[in-house]
Amino acid sequence: MIEARNLTKRYGETTAVSDLSFSVQPGIVTGFLGPNGSGKSTTMRLILGLDAPDSGDVTVNGKHYAIYPAPLHEVGALLEARSIHTGRSAYNHLLTLAQTHGIPRRRVNELIELVGLESVAGKRVGQFSLGMGQRLGIAAALLGDPDVVILDEPVNGLDPDGIRWVRDLLKTLAADGRTVFLSSHLMSEMSLTADHLIVIGRGRLIADASVEEFIRRHSKNMVRVRSPHADAIATDVARTGVTVTALGPGLLEIEGLTAEDVGELAAKNRYVLHELMQQRVTLEEAFMDLTQGELEFTSHADLEAAA
Amino acid sequence: MTASVGALPRIPHTGRVTQARLLLSEWTKLRSVRSTVWSLLVAVVFTIGLSALVPAVRMHHLRPGQHIDNPLELTLAGVQMAQLAVGVLGVLVISAEYSTGMIRATMTAAPRRLPVLWAKAAVYGATVFALMVPSAFIAFFIAHSILQPHGQAVAFGAAGVVRALIGAGLYLTVIGVFGLGLGAIVRNTAGGIALFAGIMFVLPPLMNVLPTSWNNAASPYLPLQAGERILQLQGGTLSPWQGFGILCCYAVAAIAAAAVLLKRRDV
Numbered sequence A: 001m002i003e004a005r006n007l008t009k010r011y012g013e014t015t016a017v018s019d020l021s022f023s024v025q026p027g028i029v030t031g032f033l034g035p036n037g038s039g040k041s042t043t044m045r046l047i048l049g050l051d052a053p054d055s056g057d058v059t060v061n062g063k064h065y066a067i068y069p070a071p072l073h074e075v076g077a078l079l080e081a082r083s084i085h086t087g088r089s090a091y092n093h094l095l096t097l098a099q100t101h102g103i104p105r106r107r108v109n110e111l112i113e114l115v116g117l118e119s120v121a122g123k124r125v126g127q128f129s130l131g132m133g134q135r136l137g138i139a140a141a142l143l144g145d146p147d148v149v150i151l152d153e154p155v156n157g158l159d160p161d162g163i164r165w166v167r168d169l170l171k172t173l174a175a176d177g178r179t180v181f182l183s184s185h186l187m188s189e190m191s192l193t194a195d196h197l198i199v200i201g202r203g204r205l206i207a208d209a210s211v212e213e214f215i216r217r218h219s220k221n222m223v224r225v226r227s228p229h230a231d232a233i234a235t236d237v238a239r240t241g242v243t244v245t246a247l248g249p250g251l252l253e254i255e256g257l258t259a260e261d262v263g264e265l266a267a268k269n270r271y272v273l274h275e276l277m278q279q280r281v282t283l284e285e286a287f288m289d290l291t292q293g294e295l296e297f298t299s300h301a302d303l304e305a306a307a
Numbered sequence B: 001m002t003a004s005v006g007a008l009p010r011i012p013h014t015g016r017v018t019q020a021r022l023l024l025s026e027w028t029k030l031r032s033v034r035s036t037v038w039s040l041l042v043a044v045v046f047t048i049g050l051s052a053l054v055p056a057v058r059m060h061h062l063r064p065g066q067h068i069d070n071p072l073e074l075t076l077a078g079v080q081m082a083q084l085a086v087g088v089l090g091v092l093v094i095s096a097e098y099s100t101g102m103i104r105a106t107m108t109a110a111p112r113r114l115p116v117l118w119a120k121a122a123v124y125g126a127t128v129f130a131l132m133v134p135s136a137f138i139a140f141f142i143a144h145s146i147l148q149p150h151g152q153a154v155a156f157g158a159a160g161v162v163r164a165l166i167g168a169g170l171y172l173t174v175i176g177v178f179g180l181g182l183g184a185i186v187r188n189t190a191g192g193i194a195l196f197a198g199i200m201f202v203l204p205p206l207m208n209v210l211p212t213s214w215n216n217a218a219s220p221y222l223p224l225q226a227g228e229r230i231l232q233l234q235g236g237t238l239s240p241w242q243g244f245g246i247l248c249c250y251a252v253a254a255i256a257a258a259a260v261l262l263k264r265r266d267v
Helices: A040-047 A090-100 A105-114 A130-142 A160-175 A187-193 A211-218 A230-239 A259-269 A283-294 A300-306 B019-031 B034-060 B071-075 B078-100 B102-109 B114-150 B161-186 B189-209 B212-221 B223-231 B240-264
Strands: A002-011 A014-024 A029-033 A055-060 A075-078 A148-152 A179-184 A196-201 A204-210 A222-226 A243-248 A251-255 A275-279
Touching: A002 A040, A014 A040, A014 A055, A014 A196, A014 A204, A029 A040, A029 A160, A029 A187, A040 A055, A040 A148, A040 A179, A075 A130, A090 A105, A090 A130, A090 B019, A090 B102, A105 A130, A130 A148, A130 A160, A148 A160, A160 A179, A160 A187, A179 A187, A187 A283, A196 A211, A196 A283, A204 A211, A204 A283, A211 A283, A222 A230, A222 A259, A230 A243, A230 A251, A230 A259, A259 A275, B019 B114, B034 B071, B034 B078, B034 B114, B071 B114, B078 B102, B078 B114, B078 B161, B078 B189, B114 B161, B114 B240, B161 B189, B161 B223, B161 B240, B189 B212, B189 B223, B212 B223, B223 B240
Parallel strands: A029 A179, A029 A196, A075 A148, A148 A179
Antiparallel strands: A002 A014, A002 A055, A196 A204, A222 A251, A222 A275, A243 A251
């Protein structure tokens, strides 16, 4: 269990994390979502005591990380920027970490096998692909058999096979009763892996809900209409206060009405419809919607498209 | 290379981080990267190699009836090169952890931080000492065999010789720890090496811009001049051990500053 209370962290003029409170429960996979630069990595560094918060507090299983006499048994972490000396072999990297806690060498071999790096364990990490580096980082995180697992963007650089492997691994860890906290900027990945979501933007909490609840709360009635009378339909429905977006000639997207609403309106006014489709809001879209105003960097073209 | 997901085997949570375990971990770190092997090889090869080369060249150019007054200086000429290698590696031992991001893994495993700094300094210092004391003795006997036929050798039993040879190992050890402290302060390889080389090799000639009386008063207390007293058989404002003590003060100050910063700064 991880508990953050009113965490705030500033770097000079930039506020990376602002008054952030949340808790991460054991036994489930909790996704930590936010656009790049939204403060996810900073929050993880604060949890691990690598950075000190300007105000607020964060504990792991009720205590500050730094006071644990054997922290690798409590928390295993994979941090975003690879935290591995590139001149050292994978085996020796894990060995140096294991030795700090008196963890035996056979555990190192066990982890190398678990993540599938047997054939390259003696190679220098600098020669590793991004995916191999991620696997090594995951092995390091699991070395101490921790009750809490924190992974920053674990699927970055993995091939589809590797992504599925990580997904299964995380679910297995959660099923063991461990606390699993992973960050990503990819909503689609989260919808497949996470049970619970904590969403942040610009260092602030935007949402803290189960995945189903999140979708339910953020799904909207959205209907796509293709019609030779698109202009007339647009004028009619705009009067009722819903949002209409012209996607192309004769193609509309109407937000706030159901397909039934639009069908009845068309029948009443004798508009011809070539296509009428209820759009299901994906998690990705709900996330984009939610963080639109919170993006640190939005390209000018995006702003114009949104206008 | 896909592994099917087996459950993660559980292990007993009995281990805890101790200073002894950090020493072992830091020893593994030190011996498992190439920069260590290369830097220390340079230090040993130059210390031993120049003890043959420098006296041989000097004897070749010896005029009849001439007597050299600094045979030990010829013998330990390689220490000049070794101190650069040892100091640079000292910087690297810590700065490479910052440049690669390894420091985050290190400080996550040992979040109290300071024991890591003590372990690094102790392991690196002990390694340098263990390598360089024998190197200095080998250098002496090689140089001795070259100088002896010309009647220019200083006897092993002569006053100060053993002190100077062990002193060469001590000097390089403290120089290495000083470099490590500087590397921990600036947390950057290029910056650390520049700072080390600046203090050791640029500052001494720069003292010449000072008025002569100031220069004469201050120069003996610089790390290089003070520290090298322990390698010398004669001369100097400070006694060999006084000079060495002053060098130790520089190293302790660098490590102390690094410790304060390590505790206060974000990793």
